[in-house]
Amino acid sequence: MIVTTIDVENPSVTQEFGGEQIPILSNLLDYRLTPYPSDFGIAGEGYDLTVNGQSPSIDSITGAYSTMYIKSNSELSFDYVTNVPGVFADWTLSSGNNDSVTGWDGAVIDAGEISHTQQTAPEIPTLGSFCVANTSSNTGCRIGAEWILTLYLHDDEGHTRITYIRLVTDDTLADEFRPLASASIISNPATSEFIALDGTKTVAGTDWPIYRVRLTETGDISLSFSAENSSDPDAPEGETGIELFEWKVFFDYPWDSQSPTLEGHEFQIPASATDEWTYTFRNLTSNPDGTLENEIRVELIVYDKAGKQSEKHRMYFIVVGEDFGDEPPLVQFTAPRPTDSQREDLVVVTGNLISGAENGDVKIEVALDPAVLDYSTSQKITQKQIGKFNLSEMNSDGDTFSLTLDISDVYQVETGVASTIYIRITEGDGSRYVISETIDISLVPRGGDSGGGGSADVGLSTTIMAGIGAAILLILVVVVTLVVRGRSRDTVESDTVEQFGGVETMDPVEAYVQQMVASGYDEQQARAYAEQYYASYYEQQRQGGA
Numbered sequence: 001m002i003v004t005t006i007d008v009e010n011p012s013v014t015q016e017f018g019g020e021q022i023p024i025l026s027n028l029l030d031y032r033l034t035p036y037p038s039d040f041g042i043a044g045e046g047y048d049l050t051v052n053g054q055s056p057s058i059d060s061i062t063g064a065y066s067t068m069y070i071k072s073n074s075e076l077s078f079d080y081v082t083n084v085p086g087v088f089a090d091w092t093l094s095s096g097n098n099d100s101v102t103g104w105d106g107a108v109i110d111a112g113e114i115s116h117t118q119q120t121a122p123e124i125p126t127l128g129s130f131c132v133a134n135t136s137s138n139t140g141c142r143i144g145a146e147w148i149l150t151l152y153l154h155d156d157e158g159h160t161r162i163t164y165i166r167l168v169t170d171d172t173l174a175d176e177f178r179p180l181a182s183a184s185i186i187s188n189p190a191t192s193e194f195i196a197l198d199g200t201k202t203v204a205g206t207d208w209p210i211y212r213v214r215l216t217e218t219g220d221i222s223l224s225f226s227a228e229n230s231s232d233p234d235a236p237e238g239e240t241g242i243e244l245f246e247w248k249v250f251f252d253y254p255w256d257s258q259s260p261t262l263e264g265h266e267f268q269i270p271a272s273a274t275d276e277w278t279y280t281f282r283n284l285t286s287n288p289d290g291t292l293e294n295e296i297r298v299e300l301i302v303y304d305k306a307g308k309q310s311e312k313h314r315m316y317f318i319v320v321g322e323d324f325g326d327e328p329p330l331v332q333f334t335a336p337r338p339t340d341s342q343r344e345d346l347v348v349v350t351g352n353l354i355s356g357a358e359n360g361d362v363k364i365e366v367a368l369d370p371a372v373l374d375y376s377t378s379q380k381i382t383q384k385q386i387g388k389f390n391l392s393e394m395n396s397d398g399d400t401f402s403l404t405l406d407i408s409d410v411y412q413v414e415t416g417v418a419s420t421i422y423i424r425i426t427e428g429d430g431s432r433y434v435i436s437e438t439i440d441i442s443l444v445p446r447g448g449d450s451g452g453g454g455s456a457d458v459g460l461s462t463t464i465m466a467g468i469g470a471a472i473l474l475i476l477v478v479v480v481t482l483v484v485r486g487r488s489r490d491t492v493e494s495d496t497v498e499q500f501g502g503v504e505t506m507d508p509v510e511a512y513v514q515q516m517v518a519s520g521y522d523e524q525q526a527r528a529y530a531e532q533y534y535a536s537y538y539e540q541q542r543q544g545g546a
Contacts, residue, residue: 043163047082072141096146175306182229329356345408360396
């Protein structure tokens with residue numbers, strides 16, 4: 001500032017009082033000093049400078065506006081707010097660090113130079129573009145360029161208020177917006193079956209997810225979270241702009257705790273280290289029947305490089321026991337039935353999965369040898385190729401299955417055979433449920449000339465036919481003898497019947513069955529043969545002798 005004096009009585013400097021051409025003396029004598037308007041106070045009290053419609057913060061120590069970081073090549077609007085009428089504004093730009101910058105018109109101004117513009121009304125803001133060209137910058141503008149923006153407010157009486165703000169281009173620290181927090185559970189095949197979405201919880205108009213988590217067999221479960229989708233809208237392209245992740249856990253205590261705590265656990269992780277975080281759940285927060293529950297709240301807050309923090313991102317967790325809600329697979333087998341007699345080379349095991357396949361990963365295996373169920377995958381493939389093993393995988397509730405096994409080599413010629421189909425039902429990887437079942441089957445004897453193939457119409461073997469003939473002949477002899485004796489000796493009829501154990505009144509088919517059983521045959525098989533072969537033969541004989 002240069003201060004000097006002027007001799008207002010010198011005619012070469014000013015005219016006498018009343019002169020109009022050089023009226024310096026007249027103006028001085030005519031001026032009447034008036035007080036400042038009462039509302040025209042200092043910045044922040046009597047008026048405010050605004051940038052893009054917002055008043056910058058004021059440094060509590062200096063009383064001036066705090067340094068404002070702006071993005072390079074920013075387009076900003078400047079204005080003022082005051083209740084004092086008749087106020088006009090003048091704005092100036094100058095270098096803040098002795099480096100060349102740009103003025104209101106975009107022209108370069110060197111250190112010590114000033115660029116000026118005038119604003120006549122607050123309704124029309126003053127606009128400015130801030131970019132000092134720099135070809136080495138990604139934005140084409142120099143990072144770290146500084147301007148001093150000065151506002152002069154004055155009225156017609158000469159009352160003036162002056163304030164300023166330092167503007168610095170810094171794409172990292174420039175911060176118009178709060179960062180945005182976003183968290184998700186990292187998918188993990190080892191824990192995916194233990195966690196399920198169980199609705200939402202509305203807080204302040206936002207729906208947050210609720211997860212139901214089952215503890216593993218170790219009595220706990222560790223879940224990993226990712227905050228990789230958190231971001232700062234102010235960050236330069238290709239960067240997230242996040243400086244720090246802050247995770248908090250509240251209400252992690254047992255459902256029956258006598259001294260629940262409201263204090264949370266806090267975990268801070270620098271963004272330079274990782275955007276992931278792992279937490280281990282151990283406390284059951286639901287009683288066994290699920291009628292009493294408390295929710296563990298997990299929060300994420302992120303901080304950007306300007307120190308601004310985000311709103312809270314929330315997730316809720318209900319922790320239950322290992323067996324909660326996971327019913328074992330329930331399978332209904334429809335064939336073969338225990339009463340079926342097998343005559344074919346192949347037996348087909350059919351059924352359907354009724355319930356318990358919550359994840360659609362139930363496997364059903366069948367084999368003729370229980371040891372096969374413990375074979376390796378390659379060994380099972382071999383057994384499947386020869387018909388001794390079969391399986392159905394990835395079954396869900398309501399699915400049906402049909403599994404075929406080769407039993408052609410199980411049959412015997414002379415006698416029937418009882419065999420067993422061994423079944424294993426596995427949910428997932430087997431850590432939850434492995435269920436073993438069996439189905440007993442009966443294979444009918446095969447004739448020596450059948451050559452395999454075993455259909456339902458295959459005839460009996462020569463030995464069996466001989467046995468049938470002998471039995472029929474024996475029964476006929478007994479019956480004829482009794483009839484003859486009955487005709488000649490009526491008086492001893494009842495004694496005769498008693499002597500032969502009631503054979504006279506015994507059904508011939510039943511007599512044949514008893515004879516076969518006495519010969520070592522299974523009663524069910526003997527009865528089937530009697531009904532199929534002997535009954536028709538006996539009926540023909542009875543009608544022929546009538």
